[in-house]
Amino acid sequence: MAAILDAQGLNKNFGAVTAASDINAAIERDSVVGLIGTNGAGKTTFINMITGYLKPDRGRIRYEGRDITELAPRDVTRLGICRSFQIPQLYASLTAFENMLVGIGVVLRNAGRGGFFSRGRALVPGHDLPAEDVAERILERFGLAEYRDKNAQVLPGGVRKLLDIALTMVAKPKILLLDEPTSGVSAEEKFVIMEMIMAAVRAEGATVLFVEHDMEVVSRFAGRVLAFYDGRIIADAAPEIALADPEVKRYVVGGVLRA
Amino acid sequence: MSRDRTPRTLALILLALLVSGQFLPQWTLFLVTVALAKGLVVLGLMILLRCGLVSFGQALYYCIGAYAAGMLGRLFGASDVFTLMLAGMAAAGLVGFVLGFLLARYRSIFFGLLSLAVSMILYGLLVKTEALGSTDGFHVLPSTLFGLRPADAWVRYTVLAVALLVAFIAALLVHRYLGTPLGRLASAIKDNEIRVEYMGASARHAIHVKYVIAAALAGLGGALAATTVGHIDPEMAYWTTSGEFIFITILAGTGNVIAPFLGALVFGVIQTVAFGISPNTWQMVLGGSLLVVIVFLPNGLWSLFRGRKAA
Numbered sequence: 370m371a372a373i374l375d376a377q378g379l380n381k382n383f384g385a386v387t388a389a390s391d392i393n394a395a396i397e398r399d400s401v402v403g404l405i406g407t408n409g410a411g412k413t414t415f416i417n418m419i420t421g422y423l424k425p426d427r428g429r430i431r432y433e434g435r436d437i438t439e440l441a442p443r444d445v446t447r448l449g450i451c452r453s454f455q456i457p458q459l460y461a462s463l464t465a466f467e468n469m470l471v472g473i474g475v476v477l478r479n480a481g482r483g484g485f486f487s488r489g490r491a492l493v494p495g496h497d498l499p500a501e502d503v504a505e506r507i508l509e510r511f512g513l514a515e516y517r518d519k520n521a522q523v524l525p526g527g528v529r530k531l532l533d534i535a536l537t538m539v540a541k542p543k544i545l546l547l548d549e550p551t552s553g554v555s556a557e558e559k560f561v562i563m564e565m566i567m568a569a570v571r572a573e574g575a576t577v578l579f580v581e582h583d584m585e586v587v588s589r590f591a592g593r594v595l596a597f598y599d600g601r602i603i604a605d606a607a608p609e610i611a612l613a614d615p616e617v618k619r620y621v622v623g624g625v626l627r628a
Numbered sequence: 629m630s631r632d633r634t635p636r637t638l639a640l641i642l643l644a645l646l647v648s649g650q651f652l653p654q655w656t657l658f659l660v661t662v663a664l665a666k667g668l669v670v671l672g673l674m675i676l677l678r679c680g681l682v683s684f685g686q687a688l689y690y691c692i693g694a695y696a697a698g699m700l701g702r703l704f705g706a707s708d709v710f711t712l713m714l715a716g717m718a719a720a721g722l723v724g725f726v727l728g729f730l731l732a733r734y735r736s737i738f739f740g741l742l743s744l745a746v747s748m749i750l751y752g753l754l755v756k757t758e759a760l761g762s763t764d765g766f767h768v769l770p771s772t773l774f775g776l777r778p779a780d781a782w783v784r785y786t787v788l789a790v791a792l793l794v795a796f797i798a799a800l801l802v803h804r805y806l807g808t809p810l811g812r813l814a815s816a817i818k819d820n821e822i823r824v825e826y827m828g829a830s831a832r833h834a835i836h837v838k839y840v841i842a843a844a845l846a847g848l849g850g851a852l853a854a855t856t857v858g859h860i861d862p863e864m865a866y867w868t869t870s871g872e873f874i875f876i877t878i879l880a881g882t883g884n885v886i887a888p889f890l891g892a893l894v895f896g897v898i899q900t901v902a903f904g905i906s907p908n909t910w911q912m913v914l915g916g917s918l919l920v921v922i923v924f925l926p927n928g929l930w931s932l933f934r935g936r937k938a939a
Contacts, residue, residue, distance in 0.1 A: 420826070441825075442825050442826050443825045443826070443827075443828050443829060443830055444828075446825075446826055446827060446828035447828045451826075452826060458820055458822055458823040458826070459819075459820065459823070460815065460816045460819040460820055460823065461819050461820070462815060462818070462819050463815055463816070463819065467815075470812065471812055471813065471815075471816040471824075471827070472827050473809075474808075474809030474810075474812050474813065475809060475813070475824075475827045475828050475829040476827075476828070477809045478808075478809040478810055478829065479828055479829070483808065483809050484808055484809070484810070485804065485805055485808050536823075536827070539827075540827070540828060
């Protein structure tokens with residue numbers, strides 16, 4: 370299968386700290402990739418470089434054959450690469466439903482629909498439904514229907530996390546980057562959340578890269594693992610192979626256990 | 629989903645004032661017309677405040693609108709009230725468009741003070757420009773409507789009717805705009821600009837658009853004020869004028885496009901009454917009323933109507 374995303378020779382330094390050192394990774398379409406590594410290993414830097422938040426010092430990132438290295442986050446998003454955040458980034462004063470509507474509004478606007486001069490209710494591209502229906506449907510898919518009219522700032526942590534991920538789904542992403550989707554969530558809830566995300570992803574069809582510290586979650590949901598250590602990828606293989614790798618065991622899995 | 633009752637409410641208010649205006653004393657017509665002019669400026673400030681931006685210099689565009697209208701009469705003898713208002717709006721919108729490239733980069737106090745600085749530059753320029761009457765300003769030619777000048781007894785009412793119509797249209801358009809995806813982005817920008825960018829929108833672009841709309845509305849209000857009052861001077865760009873607009877914005881609340889006009893009217897009434905009671909300490913009464921509103925109605929006067937006239 371052809372790679373949908375191809376990172377070649379990415380390097381990034383923050384002063385004396387090396388956040389990325391010769392990162393090479395070709396991500397296949399519709400695959401689910403787990404990114405593991407201790408804090409500061411370079412996972413989020415990798416995501417930030419893909420989304421255009423950080424520019425690599427060297428190296429290129431190609432998406433569907435197109436060089437996206439220099440694009441700004443909003444332009445990367447418009448191409449179909451959406452991300453969620455380790456700490457949910459919501460519109461705190463708006464309800465869950467309104468949060469969705471804002472996101473859908475952006476999708477409408479980028480498609481030139483629903484503007485000042487348009488008549489009637491515009492259909493959201495990719496969903497072919499009016500904005501309100503798309504919002505309801507995605508909230509339902511993530512089990513958030515009961516929180517529809519609650520303000521984002523009063524929602525419990527796990528719910529905020531889900532809403533944060535639900536927000537990425539409005540644009541029908543082709544690549545979904547999830548930064549620690551289950552952090553701050555109880556051990557039992559982790560699998561529930563991941564099941565929900567993966568069900569939504571399967572229904573919509575997207576390639577997924579997710580950062581995760583829980584190796585059980587990784588081995589259950591990822592088809593491939595990229596293990597980061599000190600800004601490098603030290604293992605790139607199927608989970609059972611990668612997690613059995615001595616270097617990964619020493620630097621990543623052991624590191625997580627100690628932490 | 630609740631039905632949108634704002635257009636109908638606006639139309640009812642328009643009709644009620646058009647009818648009752650014929651029977652009201654002249655001074656109240658003047659009061660309402662000035663309130664409508666200020667309400668237009670505040671309508672623009674409301675759009676910005678919804679993004680979390682407070683412009684401490686909106687008087688800049690109020691003054692530009694007024695001077696554009698005044699100079700059009702002075703230089704070209706134009707007196708048609710609609711022409712003057714269009715000119716005021718266009719001039720302010722244009723300046724807003726240019727300055728917007730700079731101001732849309734800034735947030736919070738930096739945005740506020742930068743807008744204040746620009747307005748004070750205009751004030752300084754006008755004070756030094758003798759051709760425009762420097763600190764005294766100049767008189768604006770009596771305006772006409774479709775080439776006609778109404779009989780003296782009807783001048784105030786005619787200006788009011790025009791102001792009502794213009795405010796009605798402006799409020800309707802802004803209301804519609806606030807319902808578009810770009811309009812709805814306001815509270816999202818206020819809450820979390822990073823997320824806005826990561827959803828594929830440009831916060832800076834959205835703010836620039838809103839800034840131009842606010843500038844054009846302020847210019848429209850300024851031109852209306854110029855034709856209503858019949859005299860303009862640099863005080864219109866002074867920071868206390870900007871402060872008055874912010875005062876009204878906070879008094880009114882940002883809940884609905886009707887709020888700015890309601891706020892401006894209440895402001896005008898309090899000011900007039902307070903001045904009548906105590907010419908030397910009327911500001912105290914004004915300050916006291918704002919204090920009461922902030923303590924008891926933190927979302928402004930509009931919260932009194934919330935629920936019954938939901939936006």
